[in-house]
Amino acid sequence: IYTDVDGVYTCDPRVVPAARKIDTISYEEMLEMASSGSKVMQSRSVEFANKFNVLFEVRSSFNNNPGTIVKAETPGMEDVVIRGVSIERNQAKVTIEGVPDKTGTAAKIFNALAAANVVVDVIVQTAPHAGKTDISFTTNKDELEKADAALNAVAKEIGAAGVTRTAGVAKLSVVGIGMRSHSGVAAKLFDLLSNGGFNIQMISTSEIKIAVILDEDRIADAAKVVHEGFGLSTK
Known part of the structure; x- marks a missing residue:
């Protein structure tokens, strides 16, 4: 597959200049990175390659440099804990506050969003307190208007306290099949962000x-x- 870059990178080089080209990546990792903001590949094309076990190479249209081989997972791939970091901007966080802790309330909320064709990404529900809970989710900022129309009606129907919206958020993802066999990845990620003074809003x-x-x-x-x-800046 020819594109305008030399292959798949550990992060977008425009964001992280120290990012390096990945020599080999599994279908699963490529799919996760594509769905988490990496623009090199479309998720659907990776899904088809995975389904039919089609090995392919992502490389540049402008030179003959080796690219990135995308293929089925092999045992040695798990030695690399984190394959790459992806970011996705233009996100928004929506919170339905004071949702009654009753069977079916979450279903009503997300059925309303589905009917409005709102694509939902990260979902978090807080622990119930005094019979109430908060449900938060992220979506593309461009979806906020549709989400508002759907949620204003359903919030009244279920007796929620209200709906708040926060634009100006983004998603950062770390991806690697090595997480299956290596512990401490989450702890290290959260330590790095904490030490850098970055506040985590959702996980x-x-x-x-x-x-x-x-x-x-x-x-x-x-x-x-x-x-x-x-x-990831060094091999």
Whole structure:
């Protein structure tokens, strides 16, 4: 697959100048990075390659330099704990406050969002207190108007206290299949962010990814700190 860059990088070089090209990456890692803000590949194309076990190379249209091989996971791939860091800007956080802690309330909220074609990403629910809870989620900033229309109606229906919206947030993700066999990745990530003075607003995890929501105006600085902290600037 030919593109305008030499391959897949450990982070966007425009954000982290020390980012380096990845020689080999698994389908799963590529899929997670593509869905977390990396613009080199479309998620759907990676899904098809994975489904039919098609090995492919991402390389530049402008030179003959080797690119990045994307293929099925091999045992040695887990030796690399973190393969890359992705960031996604233009996010917004929405919180439905004072949601009654009853069966079916979350379903009503997200059914309303689905009916309005709002794409939801990270979801967090607080522990119940006095029969109430808060439910927060992130979405693209461009989806806020649709989300508002859907949530204003459903909040009244379920008896929620209200809806708050916070623009100016962004998502930072660390991805690596080595997380399956190495402990302490989350602890290290949170230490790096804490020591750098970055406030984590939300956290989401999968088997090979940890994503955090941070202030957008500091996302580039956070990416540099995390990239350096996990040793991605050196092979």
